[in-house]
């Protein structure tokens with residue numbers, strides 16, 4: 001009897017419960033309705049009377065041992081099951097909230113992409129600018145009437161400082177700092193003291209282009225602008241240059257692109273003209289080159305400046321400039337599809 005108890009004790013101890021099947025086998029063998037401990041109990045009557053109590057206790061101890069081992073594994077398995085149950089793989093996943101790109105950033109990057117393809121770099125300059133880079137260096141000396149074309153915010157602390165009124169200021173900086181030839185575009189924010197309305201704002205965005213090398217001609221300017229227009233607005237787009245005046249270019253022109261919304265048939269956006277104005281351009285004035293210590297006898301160049309807000313308004317048919325800076329998610333969310 002003693003040996004049987006020892007043997008069963010060993011069996012209980014050594015039984016490996018690695019999965020639910022093994023646990024069930026263990027249960028049947030040691031705890032089920034026909035478990036081997038029951039056989040032991042039924043044999044107690046054969047044990048000497050004075051030993052019965054002790055043997056009975058030993059068998060009971062075996063029973064608790066088997067029960068404890070069973071319970072331990074059971075709770076282990078329950079825990080694991082719970083973990084698995086808590087993940088319902090049939091449920092749809094959590095929504096990942098995607099941010100959206102600002103329409104001005106989208107237009108900006110598309111611009112950069114188009115010009116990078118033909119070797120233009122991207123430059124930056126400060127928004128708080130000095131008089132030289134924003135005006136004087138660009139052939140707009142003090143008292144020049146063309147300064148009134150752009151209502152300027154001056155910085156009280158220093159009368160020489162102002163918020164740049166155009167990205168042309170970076171032309172001066174690039175010509176002063178970079179080696180020739182120069183081929184660069186400059187996107188950025190500009191400021192003008194204007195009453196805020198659907199069509200005007202005290203700040204807006206421009207992209208400036210500058211190309212300086214030997215033998216750069218007006219034909220290069222025209223072809224570059226045509227390349228841009230066709231890449232950006234579609235390959236059938238036409239451009240039109242109208243004579244104009246800017247102090248920093250000579251000759252100067254305003255650039256229009258054919259209205260792609262109505263195919264030049266005339267619509268609300270192009271005000272029935274078939275053309276959309278997108279910016280100014282021209283050959284860099286020799287005085288500007290001299291101001292940047294570039295010899296106009298040896299080098300020539302062209303420049304252009306486009307309004308980014310205007311192009312975004314045309315592209316996305318946005319009718320109010322103020323929407324760009326109000327940060328209303330209902331507006332910004334609409335540009336998700338452009339990712």
Ligand code: DAH
Nearest residue numbers: 166168280281282303304305
């Ligand atoms: N700076 C001008 C403006 O803000 C735009 C412009 C016109 C830029 C002609 C140029 C240019 O580079 O050549 O109205």
